[in-house]
Amino acid sequence: MSARRAFFTLAIGAVCLLFAFPILWLMLTSLRPQSGVYYVHRGLEFTLDSYVHVLHEERIVQAFLNSGLIATAATVFSLIVTVSSGYMLSRFRGPIASTWFGAIYVFRCVPYISWVLPLYFVTQSWDIYDTYLGLLLPHIAVHICFFSWLMKGFFDGIDPSMEYAALIDGCTRWGAFFRVALPSAIPAIAALAVLCWLFTWNEFLFALILTGQRTPVITVVMAQFVHEMGIEWHLMSATAVLALVPAFVLTLFGQRYVIRGLKI
């Protein structure tokens, strides 16, 4: 029995190490001085120089601020939009509901590239290319399908009889939605908020195509690093670690909501 226990512990340990290793290695690299970065596995000099250097780069700091701002705004607005759409999908039957559900499923399948390429022209002709708005609005749109679907699942799990009771007692439909359904969906909304913030913070393709010099975001700046200064691994690792920090903090605090929220 104890042999099996040891095997179990060993297996779990190995798996954890395997999953954490790339991140640990990145952190280790970011702490090495420039001279030692190619031999991360050798030597024991550590320094925070790379972080200092990175945080003095105006463009990188700007990118962090932009990413944070866009992710936060996108989270707020996509929640407003998708919670009501998910509620509708869960509570109503009929032609409107099934048409909307079909549309959501079809658009969920459409690859991003098919609508992000022309979005380049759309945002330019509406004069919002390379601005906050030009990145924010597509980001809200991109999550509608998936989040409406998730939200429908959450509302399906909430007993609607309280809302019916409220309606019978003279509450309006809006009242039943805002005062009865919404408060009981708060854990699900929290899960969605965490996911939405992470998705937007981590998103790359939209930002690559829809932003230029004026509105740098962090993922694009990092990818440019790779292609333009592919040898400065210490700076790149430091930037990547810094980009991981907000996501990590959010995940840590939102973990229990996310785990509950990931249940289908």
Add this chain to the structure above:
Amino acid sequence: MENKARWLGERERFTLLLIAPAAILMLLFQVVPIVIGANASFRDWALNDPKKTWVGLEHYRHVLSDPAFLQVVLPNTFAFMVLSVALSLVLGLALALLLNRPFRGQKLVQTVLLLPLMVAPVIAAIMLRWMFNDQFGIINVLLEAIGLEGQPWLTQRWSAFGAILLTDVWLWTPWFTLLLLAGLQSLPKEPFEAAAIDGASRWRVFRHLTLPMLRPVIVVCVVIRSIDAFRTFDIVWTLTGGGPARSTELFSLYAYVHAFLNLDFGTGSAAAIVGGAIILVVGMALYRVLDRVVRVSP
């Protein structure tokens, strides 16, 4: 009678208002661009010289007869989709089964497993790119330490493809694990107790109880992941840039390269639409399966 009709109207108005903001956003930022893209795919639309003259199916003919698209991009994309989903499903299921029992440190293990979920694909690709670096990467250092020869991983087609696949599996296995673990924990206990009393072997319990009861969750996971894996862009772009010699390009990258590097928006759009049509068919087929196993539509 009149009263009832008015009540129905009010109900319809309410449902429409609930979806109105979402529908308007989708119209402006998904439908409109897709229509523009479809229009552009029939026109001579160079980014630096947009003549916008009608060329009919010229771009589609070009894409569908491009050996790079038929012999590299499409096989790559499908191989990537199938392998990535299959590997992360098997690994994720194994981990979920391993974790599906109380033990000390479970919270810690769960947190570690959550790590890849919060990592941006771009960052994951940067990490792996550094680890697979041919001169200084830790993988080659370790290989040389045990007397093997280091490989230029990212400059050979299949090892580069393998690195892309590995990054994706690393990113998404935890997602499968968490969803399947949640599924496992919500299964009823009685059948398992009955099986234990009957003395069924672990394999038989897994094969005839766990797997069938878990099927709805597995199907949903596989459908969602397959659609997303098909359009993977960030990892490839950051890890190999589609190289060496465009041999690891997936479909999204192919469309991007045509539109923004070759400055041929018409061909890029045609490629995007061809790929979109393919995944729509695949997605619909998967949806049929899903709908048969668990009813999801209203």
